Amino acid sequence: xxxxxxxxxxxxxxxxxxxxxxxxxxxxxxxxxxxxxxxxxxxxxxxxxxxxxxxxxxxxxxxxxxxxxxxxxxxxxxxxxxxxxxxxxxxxxxxxxxxxxxxxxx
Amino acid sequence: xxxxxxxxxxxxxxxxxxxxxxxxxxxxxxxxxxxxxxxxxxxxxxxxxxxxxxxxxxxxxxxxxxxxxxxxxxxxxxxxxxxxxxxxxxxxxxxxxxxxxxxxxxxxxxxxxxxxxxxxxxxxxxxxxxxxxxxxxxxxxxxxxxxxxxxxxxxxxxxxxxxxxxxxxxxxxxxxxxxxxxxxxxxxxxxxxxxxxxxxxxxxxxxxxxxxxxxxxxxxxxxxxxxxxxxxxxxxxxxxxxxxxxxxxxxxxxxxxxxxxxxxxxxxxxxxxxxxxxxxxxxxxxxxxxxxxxxxxxxxxxxxxxxxxxxxxxxxxxxxxxxxxxxxxxxxxxxxxxxxxxxxxxxxxxxxxxxxxxxxxxxxxxxxxxxxxxxxxxxxxxxxxxxxxxxxxxxxxxxxxxxxxxxxxxxxxxxxxxxxxxxxxxxxxxxxxxxxxxxxxxxxxxxxxxxxxxxxxxxxxxxxxxxxxxxxxxxxxxxxxxxxxxxxxxxxxxxxxxxxxxxxxxxxxxxxxxxxxxxxxxxxxxxxxxxxxxxxxxxxxxxxxxxxxxxxxxxxxxxxxxxxxxxxxxxxxxxxxxxxxxxxxxxxxxxxxxxxxxxxxxxxxxxxxxxxxxxxxxxxxxxxxxxxxxxxxxxxxxx
Numbered sequence: 001x002x003x004x005x006x007x008x009x010x011x012x013x014x015x016x017x018x019x020x021x022x023x024x025x026x027x028x029x030x031x032x033x034x035x036x037x038x039x040x041x042x043x044x045x046x047x048x049x050x051x052x053x054x055x056x057x058x059x060x061x062x063x064x065x066x067x068x069x070x071x072x073x074x075x076x077x078x079x080x081x082x083x084x085x086x087x088x089x090x091x092x093x094x095x096x097x098x099x100x101x102x103x104x105x106x
Numbered sequence: 107x108x109x110x111x112x113x114x115x116x117x118x119x120x121x122x123x124x125x126x127x128x129x130x131x132x133x134x135x136x137x138x139x140x141x142x143x144x145x146x147x148x149x150x151x152x153x154x155x156x157x158x159x160x161x162x163x164x165x166x167x168x169x170x171x172x173x174x175x176x177x178x179x180x181x182x183x184x185x186x187x188x189x190x191x192x193x194x195x196x197x198x199x200x201x202x203x204x205x206x207x208x209x210x211x212x213x214x215x216x217x218x219x220x221x222x223x224x225x226x227x228x229x230x231x232x233x234x235x236x237x238x239x240x241x242x243x244x245x246x247x248x249x250x251x252x253x254x255x256x257x258x259x260x261x262x263x264x265x266x267x268x269x270x271x272x273x274x275x276x277x278x279x280x281x282x283x284x285x286x287x288x289x290x291x292x293x294x295x296x297x298x299x300x301x302x303x304x305x306x307x308x309x310x311x312x313x314x315x316x317x318x319x320x321x322x323x324x325x326x327x328x329x330x331x332x333x334x335x336x337x338x339x340x341x342x343x344x345x346x347x348x349x350x351x352x353x354x355x356x357x358x359x360x361x362x363x364x365x366x367x368x369x370x371x372x373x374x375x376x377x378x379x380x381x382x383x384x385x386x387x388x389x390x391x392x393x394x395x396x397x398x399x400x401x402x403x404x405x406x407x408x409x410x411x412x413x414x415x416x417x418x419x420x421x422x423x424x425x426x427x428x429x430x431x432x433x434x435x436x437x438x439x440x441x442x443x444x445x446x447x448x449x450x451x452x453x454x455x456x457x458x459x460x461x462x463x464x465x466x467x468x469x470x471x472x473x474x475x476x477x478x479x480x481x482x483x484x485x486x487x488x489x490x491x492x493x494x495x496x497x498x499x500x501x502x503x504x505x506x507x508x509x510x511x512x513x514x515x516x517x518x519x520x521x522x523x524x525x526x527x528x529x530x531x532x533x534x535x536x537x538x539x540x541x542x543x544x545x546x547x548x549x550x551x552x553x554x555x556x557x558x559x560x561x562x563x564x565x566x567x568x569x570x571x572x573x574x575x576x577x578x579x580x581x582x583x584x585x586x587x588x589x590x591x592x593x594x595x596x597x598x599x600x601x602x603x604x605x606x607x608x609x610x611x612x613x614x615x616x617x618x619x620x621x622x623x624x625x626x627x628x629x630x631x632x633x634x635x636x637x638x639x640x641x642x643x644x645x646x647x648x649x650x651x652x653x654x655x656x657x658x659x660x661x662x663x664x665x666x667x668x669x670x671x672x673x674x675x676x677x678x679x680x681x682x683x684x685x686x687x688x689x690x691x692x693x694x695x696x697x698x699x700x701x702x703x704x705x706x707x708x709x710x711x712x713x714x715x716x717x718x719x720x721x722x723x724x725x726x727x728x729x730x731x732x733x734x735x736x737x738x739x740x741x742x743x744x745x
Contacts, residue, residue, distance in 0.1 A: 019726070019730055022722070022723070022726045023723040023726045023727055023730075024723065031722065098721070098722040099721060101720075102719075102720030102721070103720075
């Protein structure tokens with residue numbers, strides 16, 4: 001069995017790529033994609049941890065899987081919401097560039 | 107007698123009726139006010155007659171242990187705080203107390219108020235606030251009647267303050283004039299200072315006795331339940347209130363200015379309401395003053411004497427007719443206080459009434475002169491008896507009465523005071539009292555001669571006698587000023603003189619000290635003759651005396667600089683103190699405690715709002731750094 005640390009490494013790399021994407025992209029669509037990446041990085045981490053948990057048998061502890069299912073559900077809802085917001089944004093401002101969406105700043 | 111509380115209620119009811127419905131009624135509702143006070147006057151007779159017929163077995167009546175007078179008390183519960191009987195529960199009562207003092211003052215107040223209101227019908231004719239005037243007038247009389255009837259300190263205090271506010275409204279009646287506004291404020295504030303003393307005194311008595319009832323307080327004093335120190339303190343505090351209302355030095359400054367109101371108002375204030383409230387208060391609470399060694403009475407008599415003397419000298423040099431009368435009032439109030447202080451209870455009440463009738467008469471006469479000539483300075487008058495003979499006659503009766511010329515009311519009452527002072531105080535008092543009496547004759551004679559005698563000035567030739575509504579009240583008051591002294595004698599039959607009607611502990615028959623009477627007659631008549639020579643014949647010139655006593659004269663003409671000293675104190679002490687308080691309020695309370703936190707928050711907001719860039723990646727970065735920070739923190743904690 002592959003060591004847990006490799007999974008965690010993969011998860012961390014994916015997460016940081018996602019974080020970089022959120023911070024550096026100007027397009028709202030790309031930011032949403034980066035957020036998805038970060039969520040999935042967390043999913044990998046959780047499932048790997050769950051499958052390595054010690055117990056009476058394999059997959060005896062379902063906590064990680066459960067939370068991953070939740071995250072997938074929330075991510076689906078979030079994408080639906082985010083895309084709707086982006087659509088409205090585009091209709092109003094004819095752009096999805098977040099730098100131009102700055103009505104809430106001081 | 108149980109229904110005596112209706113006497114003020116009539117007038118209380120008239121006031122709002124006039125204000126609300128006056129404009130739909132004939133004469134703007136003034137007749138309501140007059141009807142109410144006539145009903146009050148009728149009530150006075152009913153009370154007097156039923157009191158005469160009462161004896162200690164009548165319901166509510168008993169012979170007071172404190173005054174040895176037949177006293178009737180009708181008390182009802184006003185409200186309860188807490189359950190009755192519980193510890194700490196308070197029951198407040200209100201009720202009426204009827205004894206000879208009440209009856210005497212009741213008669214004075216209702217009669218003078220009635221006369222003044224009838225007179226005002228003509229005097230105030232055409233005034234734009236005619237109805238309002240009568241409404242307040244009614245209220246004023248009602249408040250004073252309540253004060254007189256009150257059987258407990260709380261009701262008395264309520265009425266006392268009502269008298270104060272009504273006087274404020276009436277003195278400032280012509281509030282378009284700055285002087286009237288100032289005078290109204292002055293009257294209200296100066297009497298207020300004394301009222302604080304009164305309030306503290308009342309609360310002190312309440313704390314000691316546990317009730318506001320006056321009779322209980324007197325009982326506590328008599329039985330010794332109230333200790334000597336507390337009793338003395340309470341008496342002095344009550345006297346402070348009396349000094350404010352009765353314009354005793356150093357609180358006398360408001361009264362001369364109070365003449366800014368309409369003249370009938372001055373007549374009412376000076377004769378029947380307001381100023382006699384103080385004398386009445388001391389008389390009413392006399393058992394408290396007289397208890398133990400009667401030390402407070404010495405203070406009362408000294409304050410009274412100083413007031414009488416100082417005010418009399420100012421009245422002598424004043425040139426404004428109403429101002430002369432105002433200082434004369436202060437002087438006579440001083441004499442009443444002096445008399446009370448010298449155990450002359452009967453004399454003080456008698457003088458209060460004799461002075462009330464005479465002074466109301468004088469003010470109504472002065473009002474008549476003012477109405478006709480439009481002048482207030484005595485220098486602009488002279489010889490007016492030729493154009494307004496009736497006013498001249500009644501004014502002279504008032505002046506002779508207050509001057510203490512025999513057979514007029516003022517002579518007998520003044521004589522009673524002199525007897526009381528010579529019996530109970532030392533020789534300095536009696537000499538100064540006689541001197542004051544002489545000054546009193548002199549300034550009354552001066553006012554009378556300057557206004558009505560001598561040559562008529564051409565500017566006053568158009569002057570005319572006042573209308574009937576003004577003349578009739580003056581004549582009625584004149585009859586009283588002339589003949590009121592008769593009630594002081596022993597008459598054949600059951601009436602034994604005023605000394606057997608109003609007295610404190612000891613009834614006494616009328617008595618007349620020959621030497622005192624002779625001296626006072628000589629002084630009074632001499633003063634009138636001297637004034638006649640100086641102001642009418644002009645055979646004696648004052649120019650030399652004037653220059654010899656220039657310094658003293660200047661001090662007196664400036665009213666002993668009382669107003670200046672007060673103004674200085676207010677400017678230099680009160681206002682400076684207030685300004686430093688105001689500075690503290692602005693700088694510390696407002697700027698630091700209140701605005702300080704607000705300012706810090708605002709500055710902080712300005713400082714950190716630059717971080718709200720509106721760029722998504724700044725927020726994300728902050729979030730990431732925050733998360734990492736928290737993770738490190740948790741990791742360190744765990745490790």
